[in-house]
Amino acid sequence: MKVIFKISSFLAITMLVLTSCNTTPSLQKYIVESKENNEFISVDIPVSIIQLKDTDISEDAKNTLNTIKKMNFLALELNDKNRTFYNSEKAKVNKILKNPKYKQLIRFKRNKSNISISYLGKENAINEVIIFGSDNEKGFAIVRILGEKMNPSDIIKLSKEIKIDGNSNQLKQLEGLFKSIK
Amino acid sequence: MKKIILIAVMLIVSYTSFAQESIFDKFEDMDDVTSVIVNKEAFQMLSSFKGNDPESQEYVKMVQNLKSLKVYTTESSAIANQMKNTVNSYLKKAKLTELMRAKDKDGRVKIYIRKGKDKNHVSELLMFVSDLKNKADQQAVILSLTGDIDLNKISKLTNSYIPESGKQLKKQ
Numbered sequence: 001m002k003v004i005f006k007i008s009s010f011l012a013i014t015m016l017v018l019t020s021c022n023t024t025p026s027l028q029k030y031i032v033e034s035k036e037n038n039e040f041i042s043v044d045i046p047v048s049i050i051q052l053k054d055t056d057i058s059e060d061a062k063n064t065l066n067t068i069k070k071m072n073f074l075a076l077e078l079n080d081k082n083r084t085f086y087n088s089e090k091a092k093v094n095k096i097l098k099n100p101k102y103k104q105l106i107r108f109k110r111n112k113s114n115i116s117i118s119y120l121g122k123e124n125a126i127n128e129v130i131i132f133g134s135d136n137e138k139g140f141a142i143v144r145i146l147g148e149k150m151n152p153s154d155i156i157k158l159s160k161e162i163k164i165d166g167n168s169n170q171l172k173q174l175e176g177l178f179k180s181i182k
Numbered sequence: 183m184k185k186i187i188l189i190a191v192m193l194i195v196s197y198t199s200f201a202q203e204s205i206f207d208k209f210e211d212m213d214d215v216t217s218v219i220v221n222k223e224a225f226q227m228l229s230s231f232k233g234n235d236p237e238s239q240e241y242v243k244m245v246q247n248l249k250s251l252k253v254y255t256t257e258s259s260a261i262a263n264q265m266k267n268t269v270n271s272y273l274k275k276a277k278l279t280e281l282m283r284a285k286d287k288d289g290r291v292k293i294y295i296r297k298g299k300d301k302n303h304v305s306e307l308l309m310f311v312s313d314l315k316n317k318a319d320q321q322a323v324i325l326s327l328t329g330d331i332d333l334n335k336i337s338k339l340t341n342s343y344i345p346e347s348g349k350q351l352k353k354q
Contacts, residue, residue: 105224109210109217123227153231
């Protein structure tokens with residue numbers, strides 16, 4: 001009986017050790033910390049920036065849109081001086097995304113560039129979508145779309161239905177911003 | 183007593199096997215390789231998009247039971263050789279059956295399968311295309327597909343990576 005007890009306590013400890021590996025720094029924390037660093041370019045966009053033409057939009061579509069909360073964008077541009085920094089940061093992000101709680105959908109690579117798409121949550125109730133792209137000549141970028149129980153099939157439906165107000169001032173500002181980054 | 187140890191070992195093994203990686207994963211880190219990896223979650227998500235037309239429903243039926251799709255393409259002949267060796271050593275270990283083999287002026291195609299629940303279904307499909315001559319941007323292609331695969335339907339998917347492969351599959 002004692003032996004069983006010993007084994008089970010040993011087991012409990014190993015489990016604890018193994019699961020505690022999961023408490024690696026989250027992407028959220030990484031992004032917040034990196035924003036402080038001037039090497040990075042970061043943009044936070046609330047979804048309210050998409051102004052809908054209120055005409056003929058269904059209640060369902062509005063509800064779907066309300067599940068999407070905001071978007072984080074973080075990028076590191078590669079230059080002559082920061083290659084080591086780029087490599088170590090890229091490794092950090094990759095390590096975070098290796099955590100099984102990030103369910104990876106697809107990974108695409110062509111020569112020196114990589115793109116991966118992962119999500120957090122359930123397949124029909126997604127809380128976070130992460131797009132991570134890197135190019136060993138240009139730099140890397142993380143796009144994080146945050147929401148509450150986002151349903152992918154509803155969002156696809158929505159994208160077919162809505163007409164985005166292209167003249168919205170906020171959208172124009174955004175456009176200007178992206179142009180200046182380039 | 184033995185049982186307990188066995189259970190302990192199984193638990194730990196099942197834990198670590200989470201991170202188990204395939205023999206082909208190393209090609210992903212090589213510079214001259216183009217790769218596409220689609221995971222189970224993506225197939226499940228795709229199948230939740232219920233299209234209305236029969237064609238997309240057919241597509242959903244085909245992908246919903248897939249576990250993974252991996253495609254590696256290279257234009258470097260050195261890597262093409264490595265791919266050949268890796269495929270050969272994998273075949274020895276994995277005990278796949280050869281479904282077909284074809285060679286023509288453009289290159290060689292080999293298709294291997296692992297048996298599934300009935301004669302139209304396989305649980306693993308491996309395609310290896312090598313010695314490509316008429317394509318400047320491709321030397322070799324590995325396509326690995328796992329899950330519950332309907333051979334009659336899967337040609338649509340494989341065709342988009344390896345043209346004409348569907349025809350070969352349907353002949354079977």
